[in-house]
Amino acid sequence: MYKLNLNISEFLTSHWQKKPLVIKNAFTNFDDPISADELAGLACEEEISSRVIVTQDKGWNIIQGPIEDYSEFGENNWQLLVQAVNHWYQDTIPLIEAFRFIPDWRFDDLMVSFATPGGGVGPHIDNYDVFLLQGEGSRRWKVGAKGEYAPRGGDMNTALIDDFDPIIDVVLESGDMLYIPPGYPHCAKTLTTALSYSIGFRAPSQQELLTGIADHLLDTNTGLKRFTSSSEPTSAATLPVKQQQEMLSLLSELLHQPEHYQAVLGQILSQNRFELDISEPEAPYSLDELKSALAEGAEIHRIGGLKVISLENDINSRLFINGEIVNFKSCDMTQLSQIANSLTMTNREAAALCQSDELAHFILEQLNRGYYYLA
Incomplete structure (x- = not known):
């Protein structure tokens, strides 16, 4: 049983999706629910998303899993990341339950990392809320202010950014935790061999919601009402502002009908991004x-x-x-x-x-x- 030492009401009011927070001793006498060897075992599996990040002089090298041999990485400057550990390792589920004051539909996954001294991820910005919980060992975390940051090397396809001035600079030890809302740059460096836990929460984007609505309308052959205008323009080549607004009102009318949006929200928000460890019985139960x-x-x-x-x-x-x-x-x-x-x-x-x-x-x-x- 994991008991979180946090005033939940105060946290939701003052920090949730607003500003970062360092929570020292978030879990008293924290006991790692998984060992480094067990994590490495999960990273051997083809269906489990994993990667090793090696810190180099001029950046980071990413090796995608499955990972079976770690000898080439040496004893320093690398870390192993395994996604959705809560899907595959039941002993981690009690830890997840401590965070159910945030609704299930937001919960993404539990990512667990094993890192050697010097291992870490470069400065980057996430588009989701994350609780970074320290297990065995220690790591130094820096968090910057929200703002406009240039992508590292001008690469628009990476979350990595150029460096930032920290507003938080803290060493986390076993049981300590850092909460970071979307949009805040952060980075970590491992001080001593460490296990760390990333509990992530996501919300749907406008693109995802509109795509879900469109798929639902196609699947159910609904949303067939066509636009009718209240007046026509005097110029044949002009789409008047009034007609623009009336067309958007037609779409808005659709989005306010529960028979459409409820099914879409339920399906989108219950769908998992990562593969599940399905536990089918050897023979169907009667x-x-x-x-x-x-x-x-x-x-x-x-x-x-x-x-x-x-x-x-x-x-x-x-x-x-x-x-x-x-x-x-x-x-x-x-x-x-x-x-x-x-x-x-x-x-x-x-x-x-x-x-x-x-x-x-x-x-x-x-x-x-x-x-x-x-x-």
Whole structure:
């Protein structure tokens, strides 16, 4: 169990998406949920996103995973980064739960790094919120003010920038944490061999939302209402401001209809960027086997990284699971919200939900898809 030493209300009011914050002793007596050897083992896997960054005299060299041999990197000036560790290593999930005061739809992944002295990432700017938690060892972090920064080497395809003047210059040790909102430049240098944890939170862009709306309209063959004008221009080659605004109003009308935007938001925000560690049973469970397992005290656990989202005031009775819509006929939103909020269904909770035939079949389906598993 990881207990975060943070005044959450004050943090959300004063710092969340506003300004960086150093949180010394964020976790008392912090215990790393994964070892360096276990992290290196994950980096060997083809389906897991990993990379090694080597610090050089004039920049950084990136070697994409899978990584099986580290001997060429030496003992200094490199770090290993593994994405979505919470998908593949169950012992990290309790750490993630400490950050569920931020909604699940924002959560991106837990990235874990192992770094040797001198290893680090150059000055860069992220477009997401991140909590940088120090495990074993120590790292020096610098954070700059928001502003306009030139991309390093003029490369517009990189997050790296030229150097900056720090407004924060701090050494993090085990249990210390740094929060950085989007847009603040930062960089790190490892002082002693270290494990670090990056808990990232993303929000959709205008491009992603509009693309989602367009895909939904095409898939459902909706949004077919055409523009009609209230008057015509005197010049044949002119599109008057009034007609421009009326066309945008037609689009705005569409975006305010729950039957369109709710499905899009649910699907976009429940979709995961990284591959999931699906836990399909060797043979599909039957309903009798599920009920027998519950009678024997089994719990039902959600696999790491799976997003299950419900929408407040949804016009339909449904859940959004990994970008898909699951509709229900007779379940109320209290039950669906309980499912969405529970990373683990206790035996009592699961047995109570399975009193409903519809929910029993839903749970059975999720178990057989490998999105949940019996424990």
